[in-house]
Amino acid sequence: MRVATWNSQGNPTSSDSKIKILSNLLNECDIILIQECGGLSQASLDSVSTQKWLYSCEQVGAFNNRCTTCIISKQVPVAHGCIYLQTDTGRSSLYATFGEGFTVLTFHANAGGRGAADAQLVGQHAVGKIPGNFIIGGDFNCVPFDLSSRRNIIRIGSNSRGKELRIVSSGSNTHPGSHHELDYFLVSENIDVRNVAKYHMQGGDHYPVIMEFDIGY
Incomplete structure (x- = not known):
């Protein structure tokens, strides 16, 4: 399977370059996690592809109305909705759970030095409260190194102390404006990652990132 994460910096159907x-x-991936998706609707998505469905398109930034995220999938999830995190920045995470026994989450952390703290909270929730496997994709507004030192903190208080969380990144600059890698994935230990790479086209101020994976049990 393939999953993509992309901060489209506004509705991804708003310009020819973003539509491309x-x-x-949509053609290459099974699931797409988008941040800052603006007013994306099922109707506008259908104008690009009728093979995918829009789930959990919602405002998840209590103090920033640009923070609208969504999950697009060709599969029908068994559940989807919003996880309200106790973040100082008001950021929450949308999720969709699929019949194969895994949950995907799309997350947009706050900028201005708060990204790692936000990402830590969504990681703690996933490790402690999501049964089975999970994939968190998003714009974390911090580099992977900033999160690597927090991995043990994320595990503290989880229901299963042996449950691991891995940082899966392309190792490439995904945000040319800051020259940093801000877009990547956090995955549970049984997600078998085959490949992860930055997409070759930039849309908005970010590059998408695609991860190819299998689910282990």
């Missing part, structure tokens, strides 16, 4: 990227991602 969205169309390619």
Whole structure:
């Protein structure tokens, strides 16, 4: 399976260049996690592809109305909704759980030095409260190194102390404006990652990132 994460910096159907990227991602990926998706609707998505469905498109930034995220999938999830995290920045995470026994989450952390703290909270929730496997994709507004030192903190208080969380990144600059890698994935230990790479086209101020994976049990 393939999952993509992309901060589209506004509705991904709002320009020809973004539509081209969205169309390619829809063709290449099973699930797409988008941050800052603006007013994306099922109708506008259908104008690009009728093979995918929009789930959990919602405002998840209590103090920033740009923070609208969504999950696009060709599979029908058994559940989807919003996880309200106790973050100082008001950021929450949308999720969709699929019949194969895994949950995907899309997350947009706050900028301005708060990204790692936000990402830590969504990681703690996933490790402690989501049964089975999970994939968190998003714009974390911090580099993977900032999170690596927090992995043990994320595990503290989880229901299963042996449950692991891995940082899966492309190792590439995904945000040319800051010259940093801000877009990547956090995955549970039984997600068998085959490949992860930055997409070759930039849309908005971010590059999408695609991860190919299998689910282990």
